[in-house]
Amino acid sequence: MKNLEYIDLKYKPKQWDVVAKFFVEPNDISLKKACEHIAAESSIGTWTDIATMNPRIARKLKPKVFSIDHKTNEVKIAYPMELFEPGNMPQIYSAIAGNIFGMSAVKYLRLQDIGFPKKILDSFKGPKFGIKGVRKLLRVKKRPLIGTIVKPKVGLRPKQHANVAYDSWLGGLDIVKDDENLASMSFNSFEKRIPATLRKRDRAERETGEKKMYMANVTAPVSEMLKRAKLVKENGGEYVMIDILTCGWSALQELRDADLGMVIHAHRAGHAALTKIPVHGISMLTIAKTARLIGVDQIHIGAIFGKMFEKEKEVKMTGEEIESQIITPKKGQHLLEQKWFNVPPVFAVCSGGLYPGRVPPLIDVMGNNIIIQAGGGTHGHPQGTYSGAKAMRQAVEASLQGIKLEEYADLHLELKQALDRWGK
Amino acid sequence: MKNLEYIDLKYKPKQWDVVAKFFVEPNDISLKKACEHIAAESSIGTWTDIATMNPRIARKLKPKVFSIDHKTNEVKIAYPMELFEPGNMPQIYSAIAGNIFGMSAVKYLRLQDIGFPKKILDSFKGPKFGIKGVRKLLRVKKRPLIGTIVKPKVGLRPKQHANVAYDSWLGGLDIVKDDENLASMSFNSFEKRIPATLRKRDRAERETGEKKMYMANVTAPVSEMLKRAKLVKENGGEYVMIDILTCGWSALQELRDADLGMVIHAHRAGHAALTKIPVHGISMLTIAKTARLIGVDQIHIGAIFGKMFEKEKEVKMTGEEIESQIITPKKGQHLLEQKWFNVPPVFAVCSGGLYPGRVPPLIDVMGNNIIIQAGGGTHGHPQGTYSGAKAMRQAVEASLQGIKLEEYADLHLELKQALDRWGK
Numbered sequence: 001m002k003n004l005e006y007i008d009l010k011y012k013p014k015q016w017d018v019v020a021k022f023f024v025e026p027n028d029i030s031l032k033k034a035c036e037h038i039a040a041e042s043s044i045g046t047w048t049d050i051a052t053m054n055p056r057i058a059r060k061l062k063p064k065v066f067s068i069d070h071k072t073n074e075v076k077i078a079y080p081m082e083l084f085e086p087g088n089m090p091q092i093y094s095a096i097a098g099n100i101f102g103m104s105a106v107k108y109l110r111l112q113d114i115g116f117p118k119k120i121l122d123s124f125k126g127p128k129f130g131i132k133g134v135r136k137l138l139r140v141k142k143r144p145l146i147g148t149i150v151k152p153k154v155g156l157r158p159k160q161h162a163n164v165a166y167d168s169w170l171g172g173l174d175i176v177k178d179d180e181n182l183a184s185m186s187f188n189s190f191e192k193r194i195p196a197t198l199r200k201r202d203r204a205e206r207e208t209g210e211k212k213m214y215m216a217n218v219t220a221p222v223s224e225m226l227k228r229a230k231l232v233k234e235n236g237g238e239y240v241m242i243d244i245l246t247c248g249w250s251a252l253q254e255l256r257d258a259d260l261g262m263v264i265h266a267h268r269a270g271h272a273a274l275t276k277i278p279v280h281g282i283s284m285l286t287i288a289k290t291a292r293l294i295g296v297d298q299i300h301i302g303a304i305f306g307k308m309f310e311k312e313k314e315v316k317m318t319g320e321e322i323e324s325q326i327i328t329p330k331k332g333q334h335l336l337e338q339k340w341f342n343v344p345p346v347f348a349v350c351s352g353g354l355y356p357g358r359v360p361p362l363i364d365v366m367g368n369n370i371i372i373q374a375g376g377g378t379h380g381h382p383q384g385t386y387s388g389a390k391a392m393r394q395a396v397e398a399s400l401q402g403i404k405l406e407e408y409a410d411l412h413l414e415l416k417q418a419l420d421r422w423g424k
Numbered sequence: 425m426k427n428l429e430y431i432d433l434k435y436k437p438k439q440w441d442v443v444a445k446f447f448v449e450p451n452d453i454s455l456k457k458a459c460e461h462i463a464a465e466s467s468i469g470t471w472t473d474i475a476t477m478n479p480r481i482a483r484k485l486k487p488k489v490f491s492i493d494h495k496t497n498e499v500k501i502a503y504p505m506e507l508f509e510p511g512n513m514p515q516i517y518s519a520i521a522g523n524i525f526g527m528s529a530v531k532y533l534r535l536q537d538i539g540f541p542k543k544i545l546d547s548f549k550g551p552k553f554g555i556k557g558v559r560k561l562l563r564v565k566k567r568p569l570i571g572t573i574v575k576p577k578v579g580l581r582p583k584q585h586a587n588v589a590y591d592s593w594l595g596g597l598d599i600v601k602d603d604e605n606l607a608s609m610s611f612n613s614f615e616k617r618i619p620a621t622l623r624k625r626d627r628a629e630r631e632t633g634e635k636k637m638y639m640a641n642v643t644a645p646v647s648e649m650l651k652r653a654k655l656v657k658e659n660g661g662e663y664v665m666i667d668i669l670t671c672g673w674s675a676l677q678e679l680r681d682a683d684l685g686m687v688i689h690a691h692r693a694g695h696a697a698l699t700k701i702p703v704h705g706i707s708m709l710t711i712a713k714t715a716r717l718i719g720v721d722q723i724h725i726g727a728i729f730g731k732m733f734e735k736e737k738e739v740k741m742t743g744e745e746i747e748s749q750i751i752t753p754k755k756g757q758h759l760l761e762q763k764w765f766n767v768p769p770v771f772a773v774c775s776g777g778l779y780p781g782r783v784p785p786l787i788d789v790m791g792n793n794i795i796i797q798a799g800g801g802t803h804g805h806p807q808g809t810y811s812g813a814k815a816m817r818q819a820v821e822a823s824l825q826g827i828k829l830e831e832y833a834d835l836h837l838e839l840k841q842a843l844d845r846w847g848k
Contacts, residue, residue, distance in 0.1 A: 046576070048846070248672005
């Protein structure tokens, strides 16, 4: 490695380079030396000089560490496109987010962002629906979409599950989602739950005159996942939900490539094992970008005001990243430039500990292009699910009209009851 | 949640419970309270009491926090089987290693171990070959298997790749593996590399009279992965390698379920984003157990003396876990009991910065049932790959005969040259 010299602070990334930004805490070596190790391990290096190396390879495939900030320990590396297989996300992660975390050369290491060039973008299918397609399906032009998760997370039988979903839709919610813990269980098989719930959806659509969606959790080994997705389609469903991290990139690509014509909702169970420690792992921004690129239509990114740990700045930045076409870094905001070219924007899903009182500040920060999900905040309403759903819808309507919730609650009983229970 | 009371320190786990051990660093609440949140989020709770809960569900599906160590912050939770879908590893992870990491109730959280009951074990295929099957294929009864990774990691053309592999086999190595960064690249397509390399393998077998193996990296989106695995088989290959974490559990299950009759080698690129911080994420032990259960035949677990961060205690414990039939916890060793029943033991792969001088201490600690891989430690030999392979084989032979390397090197030039270059 010592003869390869990966650091080139004068280098300007080419438009076809893959660029990564890392936080690096070296382990008893200099930051510069640690950067050399990181660049080497993701490309053509190993820990010792080898006889099988040649100048052609070094010239063509050597990454460039082109920015080192000794104050923040943040560094940027540009990798030649040829180090990656277009259309193969597992390979891209194995290279750029693989062995490097385990090297003893670094104490902590965090992949903060990846900038993808057009050739990589073009090699993935990308979202089929995105924000525009989902809004068209739901016939909701501007307001945030509102959803719930059937609760308790697991335990309801298929009919009970369908009834809770029905009450939620009838109360005014657009979307009902399976909990991420719920797949096909002894007490609630997928084969029974899907038709039962979708029949209730049809009824809710007839009774409300609104479009209603059911996000069926197809998280499973790939063949079973695709079988389940097809069952949803056969029963008239428009949506599947997949846990993108516990399934993995390879399965997610497969689901997208199957091109079943259904919206893909990305849950992110387990993400915080990777994302929570600020100095180590992989940022949620990176995970969300990757999911958008592969082709999910909506993805959980945090709730800011809920039970999850993420704070406003991070959630907002991730939200902007997945719903914009061009990202330009500014001081303290956004890390790498990203032109998204033909990859459509996708919905940020805010979920986890939300209730009516938290709707206005959430919309204030995140804007209208979000899906607001409240599980406990719907079914925990003192009068039950139907009233809870009404209260959530009322909170969104009040926000859009710029009316304070307390004021709106004067004429909206369900909202008043929710505010009484959980506060503002 | 407050009405559910998940803590029951008198509870004795049933043999059909799933048991998990966590390290928990609460975030401004008591350890007990944090445990309640963890148990709730993986089962039937949410952050507020809900109308849709009922006593049948609470009685049947409530996990029990049955052990809390206030000195070490380690806790154990027993979950009823019904919370999990047998045979669906993504669901099991979404439940037991999902949202919990992201709750603001915990500052840090580490899943240290999962104890799987027989019903879960029986629901996965498990390893087809395992240690016994691989040894039979290779006709190597007792000694550690010796392998290399073709280096540089990427950049060689298919013929060059095949020649490096050939030199390695001829020098005495059993196994040659693709680098994890190498999939199907512009300069080295999978379709050209596989036949070229397997032809050289045949030649090496004829010339040495030994069985030789080539581990082809099939890491890719699932359809492509299976297509590539079949190409390997058509060309007479017996092995595939998959990056289990960047592909994901869903794809790994699919590869195993395809039952192609090939040995599955599990690389673990990216694991340390999850495993490296001692107080957070998921332990390598847990990942290795999961991989064995799904059915890999060999898995990377660290090198102790190499360039990766893991130390002796952890690597040894993981090694014992995957090559034993019954695991009994002892003070400071092993965390949870695990009876493996019919799931065969699998090979621990030690790789990353190894060279001949590090072979004897590695075998001392890990025993003979390991695969020792040296990439740089083979191709970095002063006389090149062939001599490097000879030196590695000589180091293993010396260890098995209980002869010191320096002494053995008197009559083995290649070993001597390796010791001169890298020391002992």
